[in-house]
Amino acid sequence: MNEKIILLVEDNPSDEALTLRALSKNNIGNTVVVKRDGAEALDYLLAPRSDPHRACALPQLILLDLNLPKVDGLEVLRRIRADARTRLLPVVILTSSREDTDMVRGYGFGANGYVCKPVDFVQFAEAVRQIGLYWLIINERPPTV
Amino acid sequence: MIPTGPNLSERYSAALAHYLADPDEDVLNQAYELGRKALGDGLGVLDIAMVHHGALQAAICDESRAEMMPAPAIAKAAEFFAESMSPFEMSFRGLILANDRLLQSQATAEAANRELEAFSYSVAHDLRAPLRGIDGFSQALLEDYADKIDEEGRRHLNFLRESAQRMGRLIDDLLGLSRVARAELCRLPVDLSVLARNVAAQLGNAEPDRQVEIVIGDGIGAEGDAPLLRIALENLLGNAWKFTSKRTAARIEVGTMSVDGDTVYFVRDNGAGFDPAYEAKLFGVFQRLHSTREFEGTGIGLATVKRIVSRHNGRIWATSEVDRGATFYFTLGDGTPRP
Numbered sequence: 419m420n421e422k423i424i425l426l427v428e429d430n431p432s433d434e435a436l437t438l439r440a441l442s443k444n445n446i447g448n449t450v451v452v453k454r455d456g457a458e459a460l461d462y463l464l465a466p467r468s469d470p471h472r473a474c475a476l477p478q479l480i481l482l483d484l485n486l487p488k489v490d491g492l493e494v495l496r497r498i499r500a501d502a503r504t505r506l507l508p509v510v511i512l513t514s515s516r517e518d519t520d521m522v523r524g525y526g527f528g529a530n531g532y533v534c535k536p537v538d539f540v541q542f543a544e545a546v547r548q549i550g551l552y553w554l555i556i557n558e559r560p561p562t563v
Numbered sequence: 564m565i566p567t568g569p570n571l572s573e574r575y576s577a578a579l580a581h582y583l584a585d586p587d588e589d590v591l592n593q594a595y596e597l598g599r600k601a602l603g604d605g606l607g608v609l610d611i612a613m614v615h616h617g618a619l620q621a622a623i624c625d626e627s628r629a630e631m632m633p634a635p636a637i638a639k640a641a642e643f644f645a646e647s648m649s650p651f652e653m654s655f656r657g658l659i660l661a662n663d664r665l666l667q668s669q670a671t672a673e674a675a676n677r678e679l680e681a682f683s684y685s686v687a688h689d690l691r692a693p694l695r696g697i698d699g700f701s702q703a704l705l706e707d708y709a710d711k712i713d714e715e716g717r718r719h720l721n722f723l724r725e726s727a728q729r730m731g732r733l734i735d736d737l738l739g740l741s742r743v744a745r746a747e748l749c750r751l752p753v754d755l756s757v758l759a760r761n762v763a764a765q766l767g768n769a770e771p772d773r774q775v776e777i778v779i780g781d782g783i784g785a786e787g788d789a790p791l792l793r794i795a796l797e798n799l800l801g802n803a804w805k806f807t808s809k810r811t812a813a814r815i816e817v818g819t820m821s822v823d824g825d826t827v828y829f830v831r832d833n834g835a836g837f838d839p840a841y842e843a844k845l846f847g848v849f850q851r852l853h854s855t856r857e858f859e860g861t862g863i864g865l866a867t868v869k870r871i872v873s874r875h876n877g878r879i880w881a882t883s884e885v886d887r888g889a890t891f892y893f894t895l896g897d898g899t900p901r902p
Binding site for chain 2 (some may be wrong): 430432433435436439484485513514515516517518535536537538539540542
């Protein structure tokens with residue numbers, strides 16, 4: 419039960435593959451659960467206990483894209499923060515958007531971090547390495563309630 | 564209320580008396596003309612009402628018209644008054660129409676702005692993602708299949724990565740340009756010396772090996788939008804930094820001078836300079852006066868600076884000679900922001 423799961427919410431298959439590659443390149447061997455739209459991610463986190471889609475254990479870190487099919491990233495974040503079980507979960511927005519409005523709304527809805535995905539893979543891998551290092555090792559996760 | 568001249572009162576009284584005696588179309592037209600003149604002179608509806616009131620009293624009390632019944636006289640007078648009001652009525656209608664049109668064009672502009680924002684958003688998000696794929700998987704091929712790809716193949720993959728990254732920078736810079744155009748302008752006192760020193764420190768940190776003498780005058784004050792002015796300085800100092808990269812004794816100076824009472828800010832370098840024949844092209848989007856091979860760049864930086872300066876009602880120009888450095892000058896206009 420102590421395994422630190424990473425939940426990656428990402429709809430773009432190439433970004434998904436690159437993120438997974440960047441994690442493994444940096445020897446971050448945690449289990450990564452990938453959800454490809456906002457609704458899937460919400461089912462995984464917030465579905466009733468009996469629902470087979472629901473996670474057995476909450477992730478240690480959520481990497482959340484903003485532009486998602488069905489339910490967009492900001493709405494996913496809002497619902498995560500609205501639920502007592504998940505409201506303290508570390509959520510880092512990982513997006514292509516550098517628009518001020520997205521940043522303001524992201525932080526406004528309670529994101530713990532906002533990282534703009536660089537085009538250069540070397541920089542992207544470095545960003546993923548630092549996120550992993552900080553949120554999985556240095557940062558203390560909130561006690562489960 | 565503007566005092567009505569005796570001229571208007573007298574002419575109105577005379578015309579009204581005439582109309583009461585002889586309700587003729589031509590006389591009624593005089594009411595219209597008098598109303599139009601009053602409107603043109605800047606008089607208001609109440610002024611005309613006062614004039615009418617005086618004229619009506621005079622007309623009714625006039626002994627010579629004692630045979631006229633007051634009631635029909637008042638009806639005729641009301642007709643006359645209404646006619647003198649009609650220029651006002653029309654001008655109000657014109658105002659309301661103009662106002663409607665203004666509101667309509669505001670709504671159109673707002674819709675266009677929203678559309679532009681949605682467009683920039685999708686450019687930011689949807690165009691960058693495929694580039695990341697091109698760059699990332701080229702890199703993956705280089706790493707995972709290094710033993711299967713020969714030198715030529717690796718060169719091609721590196722070109723792929725460079726192109727993707729260059730397009731990424733282009734997208735970022737274009738988005739920056741459109742953001743500069745959309746950003747709300749907030750004018751406050753700004754210390755440009757502090758801003759410039761921050762930018763210079765940033766440049767130095769990015770390339771700690773370079774030796775550049777940067778001279779920034781103290782207390783360069785301006786009234787402007789600090790975030791936008793910072794972007795302008797980032798571009799101007801960034802250019803100076805870039806174009807002095809082949810100098811052994813690189814020097815960049817930021818200062819101000821007074822020309823005809825206006826404060827002119829300048830950024831001067833002793834770098835590669837440019838051919839003054841092309842000065843006009845300098846501030847256009849995608850205009851580059853040096854090859855990418857010589858100096859890397861997207862050709863959007865100075866267009867961004869120009870937009871920032873013109874949003875401050877300012878002017879920007881530059882002087883240079885090839886290989887003898889360049890100086891960029893700008894003003895920031897007065898405090899009235901452009902719509």
